[in-house]
Amino acid sequence: MKGRSIAAGVLAIVVLGGVAACSIAYRSAIDPIEPPAAAAFDAGSIARGAQLAAVGDCISCHTSAGGKSYAGGAPLETPFGTLYSTNITPDPDTGIGRWSLVAFTRAMREGVSRDGHLLYPAFPYPHFTRMSDADIKDVYAYMMTRTPVKAPARDNALTFPLGFRPLIAGWNLLYLHPGPATEDASHNAEWLRGRYLVEGPGHCAACHTPMNTLGAEESGKPFAGGSIDGWDVPPLNALGHRQPAWTADQLTSYLRTGLASQHGAAAGPMEPVTRQLALVSENDVRAMAVYLLSLDGQPAGAAPPAPAAQAANPAQPAAQAVAQAQPPAQGDAQRLQRGGALFNSTCAACHAASAPMTSIGGRPSLAASSVVNADSPRNAINLVLQGIPLRGSAASHYMPSFAHTLNDQQVADILAYTRVQIAQRPAWASLDDSVAKVRKENTSK
Structure with a gap:
């Protein structure tokens, strides 16, 4: 009798566990609504939503090359396969035109679509869950007043069995922590605003933190750097200890214009982010800069942490990616001579x-x-x-691509000269191999 009772108890636990798992993996649909007219939304709410959407750079992920704004279809290469962004215009059939504010809020906070299917965490709902009700409502107003575009979702190409969306429920149990950030009365309003924007709508850690094998941000390594689209993503937790050190003015300028006079120009995945942040109020961007600079908790004079980008990118062995200490005097003199000649003929007019x-x-x-x-x-x-492409008639910095102008040796020669002779830094190790590897990666995209 006792054995039967134990067995019955175990069975009950299994059944209840299964029911609980199903309740998480399978969510109920939220009834569709009649698409509201754009005039139904407050102009102030739309304007605030536009600012928040710019902080989150929504347009970059939800717009394919040559496609309509926010109509989706942009590919995102992951270690698990290719995901395609979805249409978030208010088209009633292929977009979010029939989504209520309740459905939109659930997607932002919990990663659940209106029809109940779970969204992949490439959509950064683990960060959007920190957003306030008012801000989510404003983003909803902005998105629902965009031009509707009929654009059906593309099929993702993921490794089996990751196309089975209920599996995301397990990921959410491990890595989704709903709710606002903890209160902190020890900082001023500017810092708090910056933290909110960086950790909420800006979701900066999603790119600037190394990922674990399940595609989640590594615990204990926030803002330690990462890798995306073949680019190293720099750590943000030691900006005050770079040489030269970042300041609030320099970082604000970089984030809003893509240029910092003491550090360089935004390129790669960061360049479109700065174009969106140019649309955001200077006060908000400066608040983000103030918060990011506060992440540097090292004592003055300490060396910055080693970049995590190499470890985050398994396709980039550390031995090839990290420079080895090699005094300039030991560099290849012929290479530096060739690089200097190429620099003068190819780069000097601008640089x-x-x-x-x-x-x-x-x-x-x-x-x-x-x-x-x-x-x-x-x-x-x-x-x-x-290079850095032109953006139509919009003011922006520009650099032409030299992929079809310079061969691998010429690229390596110019970079060796620039690194050793101009920056006065130790030569990069295995530069020829690195150039060939990166070119091959770019060609395969």
């Missing part, structure tokens, strides 16, 4: 100390450039091969 681009307007010198001074040559290689 020489006497060039108008360098001497006018407070533009950064290559000697202070973050990519030239980085431990890894990866971002410098990407910058030479990919």
